[in-house]
Amino acid sequence: MPVLLHHTGDIPPSGWDQWCAVAGCDADLPAGRPTARALAEAYDAVLPEWWRLAAELGRQPSAILSHACTAGGNVSDLGLMLAWSRLVGGWAAGGDRVLCLCDDPWLFRHLATLPGVTAGAAPSLVGTALRLGLRGWLARARVAVRMARAAWRGRGAARAVPPGRPVMLVYGHPASRPDGFDAYFGQLAEVIPGMQRILHVDCPPSRAAELGVGLHGWGSMAAALALVFRRWRPQVSGPLAWLVRRAAAHEGATGTPAMIAWQIHCQRRFLTAARPVLVAWPWENHAWERDFVRHARAGATRTLGYQHATIGNLESNYAAHSLPDGVAALPDSIACAGPGSRDRLVAWGVPVDRLWIGGAWRFPAPTPLPWAADGAIFLPLPAQIGVARQMVAAARAATAHGWRFLVREHPMTPVGFHPEPGLDRSPGPLSQAGPVRAVLFAGSSVGLEALLAGLPAIRFLPQGMLANDILPPGLVVPAATADEVPDRLAACARPEPLDAAKIFAEIDRALWRCRVGEPP
Secondary structure (H helix, E strand, O other): OOEEEEOOOOOOOOOOOEEEEHHHOOOOOOOOOOOHHHHHHHHHHHHHHHHHHHHHHOOOHHHHHOOHHHOOOOOOOHHHHHHHHHHHHHHHOOOOOEEEEOOOHHHHHHHOOOOOEEEOOOOOOHHHHHHHHHHHHHHHHHHHHHHHHHHHHHHHHHHOOOOOOEEEEEOOOOOOOOOOOEOOOEOHHHHOOOOEEEEOOOOOHHHHHHHOEEHHHHOOHHHHHHHHHOOOOOOOOOOOHHHHHHHHHHHOOOOHHHHHHHHHHHHHHHHHHHOOOEEEEEOOOOHHHHHHHHHHHHOOOEEEEEEOOOOOOOOHHHOHHHOOOHHHHOOOEEEEOOHHHHHHHHHOOOOHHHEEEOOOOOOOOOOOOOEEEEEEEEEEOOOOHHHHHHHHHHHHHHHHHOOOEEEEOOOOOOOOOOOEOOEEEOOOOHHHOOOEEEEEEOOOOHHHHHHHOOOOEEEEOOOOOOOOOOOOOOOOOOEEOHHHHHHHHHHOOOOOOOOHHHOOOOOOHHHHHHHHOOOO
């Protein structure tokens, strides 16, 4: 058989021509089969299958607590597992004998069912499932206690919100200010007088009190304590059952299902009590948003989703295709940051008559940044720690070819970077880095920032995993695996200036007033 499937504790000494580490397992073998480009292509190919599966699973009651059922590749790795399945299935139909090493017990059992795959002993499932299950109980218990405290602290503020007002429902972004400026909606509160800012449950009560009113205040303490029991429990059979069970086990090992359940509980009670005339929020089509739209429409509250940034290729949760009830869970109106994101939403099944160009509240007009042929390479590390570590390793290897790097760690997920020869810490973001030759990016909007500022950008392709490509459709830049980085850097040239208005349009305040319901 062309594919031999084993785990790292059961590696056969011979009988294979090439080998590949599947889903991030670690093996001490000579250089394995490269998968960076093939895995990205496989993800694009399986996306319609994931959308169909998500819509089918979404009809089950607990699916509203799941990221996998929204088909969001940046919050669920079910799409990545489907891509691995397609990749291994293709090798099994080929001629080379490929040793696939996989330590993931669910994925291993799924791959073992594919035609052309000869599997060895499967890695243990019981121990992994028990460990994840216990971690999930502890995580949800912690969320339950925190949310009960938050409900108690926020109860008074919620009672003070007058009914019938237009509302901004936003996250507690650190750049938002008590004076009304919002990191997502800018000065919209000035454009729409009387607009109330309500904070998502991810915002602590103290911060919510600074910015507006937290949703916690509409929550029940009894419902908060019951969060320990809330998680996604799919009923599934068929050829993808192992992958769905895996997704449920991994999501259930975190506090995320409990947080989604709490958001849904609080927002339903908020809609009933406050009866807002309209709610606008930074729309991403996540599970809680779909529930919000359904309940708002039932109560005659108009919904305005703001597509507030770029839409990367992994952010497939934006598509209408994964909705079990079709477009019924989409907002009444969706404001797009620019023509590029609007076109992607249309391609992903969102009705064009619900879309309009609202402009970019979040992004100021770009200004050129200095370029230098002998400058360092700016390396902004993404939130994905695995990808970030691969980028640092690739940069370290490229220093042998004379390249210098300025490393900018992600503020939320630092990897413990320490300067070394050829790798220095950046003094700040790209705008403060000084003259650079190029930007090497992955899963970060800094690549787009560089292009808008007139700097070359190269997209890094990680091995064995996926990084979100945030560039708008039609905007293509050079891509490089770790081995290709030195050559791509040598060949990069300053790009032609971008038409920024095609990506981030200007704000039309009169149009916003009209859409929210007031005369322009």
